[in-house]
Amino acid sequence: MRLDDLPTPSLILDRSRLARNVARLQGRARELGVVLRPHMKTAKSARVAELATGGKGPITVSTLAEATYFAKHGFHDITYAVPIVPAKLENVARLVAGGTDLKLITDNEGVARTVEARGLELGVTFRILIKIDTGLGRAGIAPGSADLLPIAAALNGKGAALAGVLTHAGHSYNAHSIEEIKAIAEAERAGAVKAAQRLRDAGYPCEIVSVGSTPTAIHADRLDGVTEMRPGNFVFFDLFQLGIESCAVEDIAVSVLASVDGHHRERNHLLIDAGGLALSKDTGANKNQPGTGYGLVCLPGGKVPLPGLAVLDVHQEHGLIGHAKALDAINKLPFDRFPIGSRLRVLPNHVCMTAAMYDRYYVTDGGSEIVDEWDRVNGW
Amino acid sequence: MRLDDLPTPSLILDRSRLARNVARLQGRARELGVVLRPHMKTAKSARVAELATGGKGPITVSTLAEATYFAKHGFHDITYAVPIVPAKLENVARLVAGGTDLKLITDNEGVARTVEARGLELGVTFRILIKIDTGLGRAGIAPGSADLLPIAAALNGKGAALAGVLTHAGHSYNAHSIEEIKAIAEAERAGAVKAAQRLRDAGYPCEIVSVGSTPTAIHADRLDGVTEMRPGNFVFFDLFQLGIESCAVEDIAVSVLASVDGHHRERNHLLIDAGGLALSKDTGANKNQPGTGYGLVCLPGGKVPLPGLAVLDVHQEHGLIGHAKALDAINKLPFDRFPIGSRLRVLPNHVCMTAAMYDRYYVTDGGSEIVDEWDRVNGW
Numbered sequence: 001m002r003l004d005d006l007p008t009p010s011l012i013l014d015r016s017r018l019a020r021n022v023a024r025l026q027g028r029a030r031e032l033g034v035v036l037r038p039h040m041k042t043a044k045s046a047r048v049a050e051l052a053t054g055g056k057g058p059i060t061v062s063t064l065a066e067a068t069y070f071a072k073h074g075f076h077d078i079t080y081a082v083p084i085v086p087a088k089l090e091n092v093a094r095l096v097a098g099g100t101d102l103k104l105i106t107d108n109e110g111v112a113r114t115v116e117a118r119g120l121e122l123g124v125t126f127r128i129l130i131k132i133d134t135g136l137g138r139a140g141i142a143p144g145s146a147d148l149l150p151i152a153a154a155l156n157g158k159g160a161a162l163a164g165v166l167t168h169a170g171h172s173y174n175a176h177s178i179e180e181i182k183a184i185a186e187a188e189r190a191g192a193v194k195a196a197q198r199l200r201d202a203g204y205p206c207e208i209v210s211v212g213s214t215p216t217a218i219h220a221d222r223l224d225g226v227t228e229m230r231p232g233n234f235v236f237f238d239l240f241q242l243g244i245e246s247c248a249v250e251d252i253a254v255s256v257l258a259s260v261d262g263h264h265r266e267r268n269h270l271l272i273d274a275g276g277l278a279l280s281k282d283t284g285a286n287k288n289q290p291g292t293g294y295g296l297v298c299l300p301g302g303k304v305p306l307p308g309l310a311v312l313d314v315h316q317e318h319g320l321i322g323h324a325k326a327l328d329a330i331n332k333l334p335f336d337r338f339p340i341g342s343r344l345r346v347l348p349n350h351v352c353m354t355a356a357m358y359d360r361y362y363v364t365d366g367g368s369e370i371v372d373e374w375d376r377v378n379g380w
Numbered sequence: 381m382r383l384d385d386l387p388t389p390s391l392i393l394d395r396s397r398l399a400r401n402v403a404r405l406q407g408r409a410r411e412l413g414v415v416l417r418p419h420m421k422t423a424k425s426a427r428v429a430e431l432a433t434g435g436k437g438p439i440t441v442s443t444l445a446e447a448t449y450f451a452k453h454g455f456h457d458i459t460y461a462v463p464i465v466p467a468k469l470e471n472v473a474r475l476v477a478g479g480t481d482l483k484l485i486t487d488n489e490g491v492a493r494t495v496e497a498r499g500l501e502l503g504v505t506f507r508i509l510i511k512i513d514t515g516l517g518r519a520g521i522a523p524g525s526a527d528l529l530p531i532a533a534a535l536n537g538k539g540a541a542l543a544g545v546l547t548h549a550g551h552s553y554n555a556h557s558i559e560e561i562k563a564i565a566e567a568e569r570a571g572a573v574k575a576a577q578r579l580r581d582a583g584y585p586c587e588i589v590s591v592g593s594t595p596t597a598i599h600a601d602r603l604d605g606v607t608e609m610r611p612g613n614f615v616f617f618d619l620f621q622l623g624i625e626s627c628a629v630e631d632i633a634v635s636v637l638a639s640v641d642g643h644h645r646e647r648n649h650l651l652i653d654a655g656g657l658a659l660s661k662d663t664g665a666n667k668n669q670p671g672t673g674y675g676l677v678c679l680p681g682g683k684v685p686l687p688g689l690a691v692l693d694v695h696q697e698h699g700l701i702g703h704a705k706a707l708d709a710i711n712k713l714p715f716d717r718f719p720i721g722s723r724l725r726v727l728p729n730h731v732c733m734t735a736a737m738y739d740r741y742y743v744t745d746g747g748s749e750i751v752d753e754w755d756r757v758n759g760w
Contacts, residue, residue, distance in 0.1 A: 007444075007467075007468075007760060008465070008467070008760075009760055010760075041696055041697070062696060062697045063697065064387075082641070082653060082697045082698065083641040083642050083651065083653075084641070085388070085639040085640070085641045085653065085720065085721050086720075086721050087387075087388070087639065087721060088387075107642065108642070108643065108720055110719075110720065111720055111721075114721075137644075137647055138651070138695060138698055138700065139641075139642045139644070139651055139698065170695065259465040259467065260465070261462070261463040261464070261465045261519075262463050262487065262488070262519045263488065264517075264519070267517055271463065271518070271519055273462060273463075273465065276662070276733060277733070277736055278760070280661065281660065281661050281662050281733065282656070282661050315518060315550065316421055316442060316732055316733075317421070317442045317443065317462045318462065318518055318519065320518065339490075340465065340466075340488055340490065340491055341465050341466050341467060341491075341494075352696055353656060353657070353661065353696075356657055356737070357736070357758075357759070358759065359759055378737075379737070379738065379739055380387060380388075380389055380390075380658070
């Protein structure tokens with residue numbers, strides 16, 4: 001099967017780019033002396049996880065659906081990096097009882113007590129990481145918070161055991177320079193290490209000191225005291241990561257294959273059959289790269305974007321391609337180059353959101369042949 | 381099963397609100413003397429389609445996956461209202477040969493010729509509606525376009541036959557008043573009727589004259605000369621439709637059930653386990669209702685929003701609830717009213733996007749009991 005034979009819209013994964021991205025972050029982890037525990041919230045694919053971990057290595061997940069899927073595919077060292085709510089513990093216990101070391105996170109003493117009690121009831125020992133906030137301001141307590149030791153104390157080792165600390169410097173996505181990302185990476189590292197040290201000083205174990213986001217994993221100068229990092233987006237990259245200089249455009253490994261389904265010469269736009277669902281409505285990439293719209297446009301060969309074109313507007317199943325720069329608006333689009341029925345590839349703004357709309361990747365080695373199909377686990 | 385037993389995030393459908401919304405638009409169609417051909421791009425559910433059509437009546441779809449699913453569920457009068465590309469004709473032919481009257485749209489003479497030729501090759505007669513643009517500026521030709529009659533001429537009745545004209549006044553979503561929506565509805569009607577008349581004057585048949593968007597279907601004063609309307613969003617409504625006065629807040633029939641999974645008193649926000657995937661990143665509703673964020677928040681009973689609260693920010697699996705009005709930012713959230721593990725319902729900004737993330741609806745009759753589960757067809 002070839003690109004031309006695929007239905008549109010479809011999600012295309014360039015395996016050679018994926019391999020290069022993975023090798024790059026594996027190299028970073030080696031240099032920094034930490035374990036790479038990739039966050040599978042982006043790829044949600046066992047095949048990608050195998051490549052990213054060199055086998056069935058440690059991974060991070062964002063949903064219990066992912067945890068269940070990856071456990072079924074032989075991954076048994078998993079961190080579920082969203083704050084646990086007690087109602088989910090029964091499903092977690094089932095996975096733990098089945099042999100999966102599924103670690104949970106919390107930043108709340110009451111939850112820690114409940115997890116401890118439920119572990120006793122369910123006959124398992126839940127392994128818990130305390131969530132630390134190192135500047136993102138989403139979940140987590142400050143490294144110096146008075147709540148830290150009481151949470152550790154609530155995990156008395158029978159129903160629940162303290163496994164370490166975990167932080168995520170997601171505000172690195174808002175940085176304006178690589179220097180700023182480096183500073184955020186150092187604050188992420190220092191905050192996690194400080195919390196770990198406070199736990200150890202108080203006599204608690206702290207086996208895992210976990211940090212990570214794609215930008216900080218790429219730019220951190222050192223990770224002394226850290227045991228692992230959890231970047232996720234790096235397997236594919238996207239236009240947002242391009243805008244903050246995490247990658248080159250040639251590193252973006254996933255794109256949406258679409259068909260041209262309209263020519264509107266009087267309105268100077270091309271219509272494609274990939275809209276708000278097929279591309280997502282995430283426009284974050286425009287902050288650093290104005291004119292990105294809902295994605296940049298490549299020829300079906302898909303190497304680099306066509307200069308000056310973008311998906312300027314989307315409806316549910318319609319994308320409107322036009323000149324990305326207002327200066328070019330007076331120039332007619334090259335309609336004859338893109339006949340109706342011809343195909344284009346759209347580079348996604350935010351691949352985590354875009355990929356979530358598809359149940360599979362059509363895999364290429366950079367050419368037009370489909371060498372494999374890899375499934376994904378969506379939903380919750 | 382009850383709301384409390386569901387996993388979170390989950391998609392909840394209030395069947396009594398759905399029934400009321402359906403009755404309202406069925407009443408509008410009767411008043412206006414047209415057939416209701418609801419657009420199933422919103423609900424993507426056979427059960428909803430049965431209610432909305434009073435059986436296995438005429439429907440509209442936005443993907444071939446929907447067409448295939450609904451045909452399998454006994455719906456055999458379907459319009460696929462996205463411009464056809466020739467590569468999709470083989471799948472269409474399979475459905476047509478199986479007994480489904482699956483009508484296609486085009487606005488391009490070259491495509492019309494190809495469809496005609498492919499119909500002959502595949503041994504079916506494709507039924508085609510010519511797409512008319514009545515102001516949205518997405519797909520379609522103007523009612524007075526010189527392209528109209530050549531497209532009709534290209535459909536010579538063997539491989540493809542002209543079935544009528546179709547338009548969609550989606551720009552009604554951008555209207556600033558009901559008067560403006562009424563004017564758009566009249567332009568939508570008049571444009572479709574004009575194109576139909578031009579075809580008939582030239583000796584072509586024009587059985588179907590199809591218009592429709594939820595706002596224009598609700599507010600049109602008359603639809604003389606039109607045969608059918610195709611609103612879709614009305615089955616559920618959402619905060620965007622509330623903002624343009626298509627509905628009352630008590631009409632919004634779908635919401636996302638989420639669990640509180642974090643208290644951050646120092647940052648004055650609650651965390652829920654419904655983020656950018658569970659709610660979508662569509663923020664269009666803020667245009668008419670600033671402060672809507674990524675959705676308004678209800679108690680699990682879910683009747684009306686809690687005053688002043690909204691999902692202010694989302695990450696992939698995290699939603700941050702805070703005070704929607706800056707004036708209230710100094711007031712502490714009522715954390716004790718929403719303990720960790722408690723549940724909330726989020727009303728969606730744009731339900732077509734939100735619902736697309738779920739494989740099923742958990743159905744209630746407005747109470748806390750789950751009376752049914754209805755599937756959905758996602759993807760392409």
